[in-house]
Amino acid sequence: MTESNGTPRGAGGGSMPDWEKRFRAPRVSLPDWAEDAPDRSLFVSNATGTYELYAWDRATGEQRRATDRPNGTTDGVLSPDGEWIWWFSDKDGDEFGVWLRQPFGGGEDVPAVAGLEPSYPAGLALGRDGSTAVVGRSTDEDGTTIHVVRDGGAPQEIYRHRESAGVGDLSHDGTLIAVEHTEHGDAMHAALRVVRPDGTAVAELDDTEGGTRELGLEVLGFAPVDGDTRLLVGHQRRGRWEPMVWDVASGAETDLALDLPGDVSAEWYPDGSALLVAHSFEARSDLWRYEFGSGVLTRVETPPGSVSGATPRPDGSVEYLWSSAAEPSVVRSTSGGVVLDPPGTKAPVSVPVEDVWVEGPGGRIHALVQKPAGATGPLPTVFEVHGGPTWHDSDSFAAGPAAWVDHGYAVVRVNYRGSTGYGREWTDALKHRVGLIELEDVSAVREWAVSSGLADPDRLVLAGGSWGGYLTLLGVGTQPDVWAVGLAAVPVADYVTAYHDEMEALKALDRTLFGGTPEEVPDRFTASSPLTYVDDVKAPVYISAGVNDPRCPIRQIDNYVDRLAARGATHEVYRYDAGHGSLVVEERIKQVRLELDFAARHLS
Structure with a gap:
């Protein structure tokens, strides 16, 4: 075993390689803007080397770093009047903390809500009157609670349930609150409830029929007009995500039935x-404008690739964050x-992705492939598995895969069953x-990669973070003769211990996935836990872990590492x-360097 200190052999010296430049290049998020003060915006940037929140006054051009913490800050929102920045303050990335706020122009951070103990966040909605806040909280002891705070007074609890829930939105005039909840016990498919600020129920929409069918709903936002009781809702009634309009006062539902083949979300124009x-x-995205009066759907022109965020502005224009695998x-x-161009060097380009479709045990599997320009196989190949699991790899810029390509590897990313x-x-x-x-889906694509001549069967790397890290450890245990190296970042390693130590919202998700707790369905947890197969692992394994991680806690990783160490298996751990x-x-x-170095040593 090696306890790594983060300094691989050969590190340091020489000019900066392109892969490091991609990580260091300044980047920005899509700016959020205040509803009643649209010149005031908030965005996230890594300009100082740590991702922090920045205030931007578009009228003057002034930009100001609003937060400055050793481990960074990304969760923040502007009040609708643009006077306040609310941001979530946790401890070293443990996601457990309180909301603070500071004046937009700068000043002292103060507690945003008096009287609420630290918790995991479960949504936040701020009123246009500048004095109302709806705050969602989650704790292991209480489950989810939602509180209304007015004029800085004491928080009033309006919702409580053991199952996961969250604040959806507050209506434009502050008279209605939309809540997403999973009281029926299915954490993957939410129902909706609209209540008044005193907690009185107004309307309920539940496509799960009390948990008897697997159809979910999501809050997309109330209409931005005073007195308008229309709520934009995402639904799955036709087998994919689509928007509809639900008038919570009359109960009327307006199905938009947009003629688009993929998952569809939406937000109101101002x-x-x-x-x-x-x-x-199919791993790419585009934008459209839908007119209520005519029902006409018009394309909003964007380049081929992926739009990872978009917002309509008061003048009718649309701002969007775009990238592709190459750009x-x-x-x-x-x-x-360009709306917001960070200063400093630009990230070097990478290579485009190629689409591959492979027949698998559950249907056609979509994979994205990158390889060095002009390279022919068989190549050492990294199967980089995405997290989530309800997520998907897309034709968007990612510095991690680009680093492997720079070092001569092919990279294959599989949108396995579970992907969105x-x-x-x-x-x-x-x-x-x-x-x-x-x-099973990763294996089907792996067989294609080898048989097609792309991948060298003796130099296959399984890698991923979070859920991808979990699949990596599970894969090197259940398929020990296939993988030459395993690289797992912040993984689930011992599923039973992970369940007992993780944040409450993830326990609810696991109960949904497995059909119960480890005590209720022990065989399922055993079959799906990497710890079950740890003694079968043959490949050298590298694991990185955050010691304050509430999602994949450190104790269950230590349990797995101890088992590797007990039999002298080749592994390294970086905490x-x-x-x-x-x-x-x-x-x-540093973490990518360690992974690159570990793979190079064990594939040579």
């Missing part, structure tokens, strides 16, 4: 006359030009055989002082 529609299909991200506007963007049945296919189903990943650029570079 005057409420139209919707900005975001469409995701770094940039915030653009349909009115022309391919319909509800594909996303919901994980039940009960958790982890094993995803690995760092953060939570579920790091917001510090140099820390992230």
Whole structure:
């Protein structure tokens, strides 16, 4: 065993390679803007080497770093009047903390809500009157609670339940609150409830029929007009995510039935006359405008690739964050030009992705492939598995895969069953055989990669973070003769211990995935736990872990590592002082260096 200190052999000296430049290049998120003060915006940037919140006054051009913490800050929101920045303060990435606020122009951070103990966040909605806040909280002891705070007074609890829930939205006039809840016990498919600020129920929408069918709903936002009781809702009634309008006063539901093949989300234009529609299909995305009066759907022109965020502005323009696998991200506007261009060097480009479709045990599997320009196989190949599991790899810029390509590897990313963007049945296919189903799809794509001549069967690397790290450890244990190296970042390693130590919202998700707790369905947890197969692992394994991680806690990783060490298996462990990943650029570079070095040593 090696306890790594973060300094691989050969590190340091020489000019900076392109892969490091991609991580260090300044980047920005899509700016959020205040509803009643649209010149005031908030965005996230790594300009100082750590991801922090920045205030931007568009009228003057002034930009100001609003937060400055050793492990970074990304969770923040502007009050609708633009006077306050609310941001969530946790301890070293443990996601457990309180909301603070500071004046937009700068000043002291003060507790945003008096009388609420630290918790995991479960949504936040701020009123346009500047004095109302709806705060969602989650703790292991209480489950989810939602509180209304007015004029800085004592928080009034309006909701409590053991199952996971969260604040959806507050209506434009502050008279209605939308709540997403899973009181029926299915954490993957929420129902909706609308209440008044005193907690009185107004309306309920539940497509799960009390948990008897697997259809979910999500809050997309109230209409931005005083007195308007229309709520934009995402639903899955036709096997994919689509928007509809629900009038919570009358109960009327307006099905928009947009003629688009993939998952569809939407948000209101500021005057409420139209919707900005975001469409995701087969690892790429595009934007559309839907007019309520005519029902016309018009494309909003964006380059081929992925739009990872978009917002309509009061002047009718749309700002969006775009990238492709080859081109770094940039915030653009349909009115022309770049909206927010961070100073400093630009990230070097990478290579485009190639689409591959492979027949698998549950249907056609979509994979994205990158390889060095002009290279021919068979190549050492990294199967980089995404987290989530309800997420998907897309044709978007990612510094991690680009680093492997720079070092001569092919990179294959598999949108296995459980991934979003391919319909509800594909996303919901994980039940009960958790982890094993995803690995069946990875195996099918791996067989294609080898038989096609792309991948060298003796130099296959399985890698991933979070759920991808879990699948990595499960894969090297259940498929020990296939993988030459395993690289697992912040993984689930011992599923039973992970369940007991993780945050409450993830316990609810695990109960949904497995059909119960480890005590209720022990065989399922055993079959899906990497610890069950640890003695079968043959490949050298590298693990990185945040010691404050509430999602994949450190104790269960230590249990797995102890078992590897007990039989003298080749492995290295790197522990760092953060939570579920790091917001510090140099820390992230250090971790990628360690992975690159570990793979090079064990594939040579």
